[in-house]
Amino acid sequence: MEENILTIRVFGTGCLRCNELEKMCFNVCAENDIDADIQKITDINKIAETGIMVTPALVINGKLYAKGKLPVKSTLKHWITENIPGYTEKNTK
Amino acid sequence: MFDWLQNISDWLIYNIMGLSEQSHLGSALNFFIYDTIKILILLFIITFVMGIVNSYFPIERIRNFLSRNKLYGIEYLLASLFGAVTPFCSCSSVPLFIGFVKGGIPLGVTFAFLVTSPLINEVAVAVFLGTFGIKVTAIYVISGILLGVTSGIILGKLKLEYLLTDWVKKVWQDSEKENEKFRTEKLSFVKRIPFILNDAWGIIKSVAIYVVIGIAIGAGMHGYIPEGFFEQYIGKDTWYAVPLAVIIGVPMYANAAGIIPVIQVFVAKGIPIGTSLSFMMAVVGLSIPEAILLKKVMTGKLIAIFFSVVTVCIVISGYMFNLFF
Numbered sequence: 173m174e175e176n177i178l179t180i181r182v183f184g185t186g187c188l189r190c191n192e193l194e195k196m197c198f199n200v201c202a203e204n205d206i207d208a209d210i211q212k213i214t215d216i217n218k219i220a221e222t223g224i225m226v227t228p229a230l231v232i233n234g235k236l237y238a239k240g241k242l243p244v245k246s247t248l249k250h251w252i253t254e255n256i257p258g259y260t261e262k263n264t265k
Numbered sequence: 266m267f268d269w270l271q272n273i274s275d276w277l278i279y280n281i282m283g284l285s286e287q288s289h290l291g292s293a294l295n296f297f298i299y300d301t302i303k304i305l306i307l308l309f310i311i312t313f314v315m316g317i318v319n320s321y322f323p324i325e326r327i328r329n330f331l332s333r334n335k336l337y338g339i340e341y342l343l344a345s346l347f348g349a350v351t352p353f354c355s356c357s358s359v360p361l362f363i364g365f366v367k368g369g370i371p372l373g374v375t376f377a378f379l380v381t382s383p384l385i386n387e388v389a390v391a392v393f394l395g396t397f398g399i400k401v402t403a404i405y406v407i408s409g410i411l412l413g414v415t416s417g418i419i420l421g422k423l424k425l426e427y428l429l430t431d432w433v434k435k436v437w438q439d440s441e442k443e444n445e446k447f448r449t450e451k452l453s454f455v456k457r458i459p460f461i462l463n464d465a466w467g468i469i470k471s472v473a474i475y476v477v478i479g480i481a482i483g484a485g486m487h488g489y490i491p492e493g494f495f496e497q498y499i500g501k502d503t504w505y506a507v508p509l510a511v512i513i514g515v516p517m518y519a520n521a522a523g524i525i526p527v528i529q530v531f532v533a534k535g536i537p538i539g540t541s542l543s544f545m546m547a548v549v550g551l552s553i554p555e556a557i558l559l560k561k562v563m564t565g566k567l568i569a570i571f572f573s574v575v576t577v578c579i580v581i582s583g584y585m586f587n588l589f590f
Contacts, residue, residue, distance in 0.1 A: 225360050243467070
């Protein structure tokens, strides 16, 4: 197990936009060769515990980036990559 | 404000495409092009403005404000107003509800928020403004807010806390004034703009298809249904029209963006505005999917009371519209 693996959590009860956000995270990571632990939290008890009131919410490495909104792909990529120390743009395609 | 756009679509349809102004196809196409572009422009402006408001009044702040201050009844109005400016996806209703309960906000005030929030949102306002103009939009917004206040006060007076699910009661007992567990960043206004623009763009992208379909259906009916067509069936004096429209509307769930252009045509062709607005409120404000989600926090009885109170308020507002306009 890597110590500093990137954790991405998508909080949502399973509406369209929550699923979309999760899919976007997977896509961004896949397209940019990013290793991340991506999980969707659908359990309402857990969502309530965190104090999140608007879904879908996106938490990367313990920091809340979005709630109730879908970011555009480039923004999402920016958010994810800024959590990777020393990440440099790879020329994929 | 949009004369230039009308000129462009007139020119495009009647000069370039050579359709006659009197033809059904010509008037339908003209209506479609003009309305689509106008509504998309309005949608962009309004989502952007609402995005700015939202960026400064996030839901947590609203909740904390409501729970910290003694407001002597104004809290219903504030909750309703905040509900109007907060974007809302029906799937958020449970986390929102819990967040409010945890913050120690009374049930009635929470209901005021929950009622207004889906009724008034940036998309509905933009499409309303584009199809009905400023006067009807203002009536809709004001009555949506009043609807939230009235339902909230009635539900608050009924003291229904005992009808919440055990899970909520437990959350309530453990409730402490807690802050979010996650870090967030403070940004300057200039730095916020790209995010707000991105959000606005995201919202438009996700609703554009419904808007276009709605306008297309509206345009089709606009060109082909004769003026005053519906008046022979449903007039202002048809007393049962409002409750009937509301009862049909409650179980339905439709995107506000898609349904407004269609309703506008109904109004243009003779259905009274109050009947139409109350139908629209019933569709957007209450729905079966929402009821199912709320099962987690409310017992069936409470959901039934909640829906009944709001339904009755919508019917009353429908009659009032028809009386005054």
